[in-house]
Amino acid sequence: MAKPHAGTPEPDPAIRVRALESILTEKGLIDPKALDALVETFETKIGPRNGAKVVAKAWVDAEYKKRLLADATAAIKELGFSGLQGEDMVVVENTPDVHNLIVCTLCSCYPWPTLGLPPVWYKAAPFRARAVSEPRSVMKEFGTELPETTEVRVWDTTAELRYLVLPERPPGTEKMTEEQLAALVTRDSMIGVTKAKAP
Amino acid sequence: MLLTPEIVPGLVATGASARVAHHVAPRFRVGDRVRVRNHNPDTHCRLPGYLRGKLGTVEQDYGVFAFPDTHAHNLGEKPQHVYSVRFTARELWGPSSPDRDTLRVDVWDDYMDLD
């Protein structure tokens, strides 16, 4: 069978994957149980709750926040999060003057250890095309509007640094515990399409 | 190497950084005004087209990393500095962009020149 070219339909992806997995397993090149372990890790163990803990700690602990902004990889590792697609982290802080938004226009680079795997919209063409050229219109689709006096700063993840937004701490949260604060930190606020939730 | 379930947690927790432990002199310093090269290889490259020929400012030097243009084609790591470079939205997209908005893009030594 000739290699499919543009215009011919590809075989069903489920069949393509089964073909790959079955051949590689028969050849002893992969262990399907390792695939199971990877899936379980990213379905149940690694997700945006990790990043929310980092943010909440930075909100309550000024010294931690300083360390986080100076060397994000080390500070995030203090909480036990590290590794694949987060080996070189940068945390960027939202303030009343600056709102940060993260994108990877060229593919789908995303900080896995703190946010888990990216949502479909982050990896799809519309967000990747528009986040760099019309970020405010993108954020409006998420219900976020910012005054023109705020600088919108878009980070295009072209290299192996991985970016995490430190959202502003919402007002009226002064008496909340770190755990309660973490519950306000949404994945979308750590990408930068929204602010953190109000209490 | 065969990936087994026992290896998975360690692999995930360690990952594989693209940093290269080489001393390489940086071509740029923080504050430099830089012009992105008109670089159009038909091979792998991590320079987005919208940056070509544009003027920016070096904001941060992240250190030394493998160079994707060569690394993707088994032509070696060619380690060099990666910088966070600031571009104004107006520089990239024209006068209808908000005046204050900016972009920060990670750019390798080989993708730009001093302006």
Add this chain to the structure above:
Amino acid sequence: MNGIHDLGGMHGLGPINPEQNEPVFHEDWEKRAFGLFAATFVFTGYTVDEFRHYIEKIPPAHYLEGSYYEHWLYSFEGALIKYGHITRDELDARIAQLQSGGH
């Protein structure tokens, strides 16, 4: 390369339409595709850069219309064939077998 993947600034791609509360994986096959990344990475020795470049070379229409993990399949197939771990014929034969209801 100045390929279809270089999307920054492109017009006409429509709204973002974020899905609320989406699952980590939408289909079972996506889970297998995800797992194959690390599993093939460790024995082929190919780099993330090379992995990305196979995706960049996907025919543009397929790139835009295919779902995300389908992109990964092009990369796995390309690298595994290039590095001699499987052949195109082997893969096509297995695909044909599965399509006709084999297992």
